[in-house]
Amino acid sequence: MKFIDYIKDRAYIILVNIICMLFAFFVLQFSGANLSILYYLLGLWIIVLFVTLGIGYHKQKKYFEELNSIMEQLDKKYLFVECMDEHSDAMSKEYYKLFKKMSKSMIGYVSNAENQFTEYKDYIESWIHEIKLPITAAKLIAENNKDETTRKILSQLELIDNSVERSLYYARSGVVENDYAIKETSLQQIVDNVISKNKQILMQNKVMIDCKDLSASVYTDEKWLGFILNQIMFNSIKYKSKQPVITFLATEVSNGVALHIKDNGIGVSASDLPRVFEKGFTGMNGRTYTKSTGIGLYLCRKLSKKLGIHISMESKENEYTEVILVFPKGTFVKV
Numbered sequence: 001m002k003f004i005d006y007i008k009d010r011a012y013i014i015l016v017n018i019i020c021m022l023f024a025f026f027v028l029q030f031s032g033a034n035l036s037i038l039y040y041l042l043g044l045w046i047i048v049l050f051v052t053l054g055i056g057y058h059k060q061k062k063y064f065e066e067l068n069s070i071m072e073q074l075d076k077k078y079l080f081v082e083c084m085d086e087h088s089d090a091m092s093k094e095y096y097k098l099f100k101k102m103s104k105s106m107i108g109y110v111s112n113a114e115n116q117f118t119e120y121k122d123y124i125e126s127w128i129h130e131i132k133l134p135i136t137a138a139k140l141i142a143e144n145n146k147d148e149t150t151r152k153i154l155s156q157l158e159l160i161d162n163s164v165e166r167s168l169y170y171a172r173s174g175v176v177e178n179d180y181a182i183k184e185t186s187l188q189q190i191v192d193n194v195i196s197k198n199k200q201i202l203m204q205n206k207v208m209i210d211c212k213d214l215s216a217s218v219y220t221d222e223k224w225l226g227f228i229l230n231q232i233m234f235n236s237i238k239y240k241s242k243q244p245v246i247t248f249l250a251t252e253v254s255n256g257v258a259l260h261i262k263d264n265g266i267g268v269s270a271s272d273l274p275r276v277f278e279k280g281f282t283g284m285n286g287r288t289y290t291k292s293t294g295i296g297l298y299l300c301r302k303l304s305k306k307l308g309i310h311i312s313m314e315s316k317e318n319e320y321t322e323v324i325l326v327f328p329k330g331t332f333v334k335v
Contacts, residue, residue: 154200236263
């Protein structure tokens with residue numbers, strides 16, 4: 001709060017005091033009072049007025065600074081009123097009572113919303129686990145009766161399984177720390193698992209896989225990293241070229257190990273590239289070539305951040321797209 005704003009809010013008090021000063025000055029002057037004494041009293045009145053205003057400003061400024069400090073330290077800002085101290089003056093007490101009522105209502109609303117979200121998330125997770133059973137059963141049936149038709153069915157089942165899995169990871173993405181285990185894992189092993197899981201859709205789309213120097217071991221959660229690689233690979237398949245190739249390459253960098261996933265697909269335009277990891281962003285490719293939700297890469301970035309992995313993308317339209325995952329040294333990576 002600025003002093004000038006404080007004075008503006010109390011302009012009526014200053015105006016009343018000025019009127020009273022002038023009235024008292026002229027009354028005392030007509031009563032025969034000494035003019036020098038009148039000027040002394042007038043000056044004293046002005047000093048007392050501005051000292052009073054200054055003290056009031058200082059108290060309010062200090063109070064609001066304390067409130068701002070409390071607000072900055074709170075993660076849940078809606079609990080702000082619960083941390084406030086009741087002010088001494090009558091008007092502030094009335095405001096405090098109103099704020100307390102508002103805060104109580106807000107806390108109840110937030111608590112109810114959180115409970116509903118938890119129930120919905122639990123239901124989604126339960127439904128996903130249930131739906132995975134018939135998907136797995138259908139895969140086994142198709143695997144045991146292989147022909148051209150069942151291979152096509154298998155590739156579609158892999159697409160369904162990928163969408164279901166994305167829903168599960170999206171539901172859990174807010175609490176990754178409760179569902180991962182960091183351990184030393186071979187990049188080769190994780191990449192092999194992802195390729196094996198999607199072998200039918202890779203064959204149906206005639207995608208070549210080229211793995212180069214994946215001997216590095218990283219400290220990460222195998223399941224969550226596998227999901228990230230799965231989403232990146234599905235994007236490569238979605239936006240493939242006529243002779244699609246996906247290359248996996250691990251390199252040592254100054255701050256850790258980098259895993260490169262590169263394809264020779266249609267690429268991403270320069271205007272879309274800065275926004276590819278935004279939630280719901282589909283870009284020109286998503287609108288032109290295939291239906292896209294804009295969730296896959298958003299989840300990749302969100303989960304990578306929680307796992308301590310830096311994710312970035314490079315691309316040139318009609319030539320290639322390359323996603324780079326950098327695993328830092330220290331706690332997370334063994335170089």
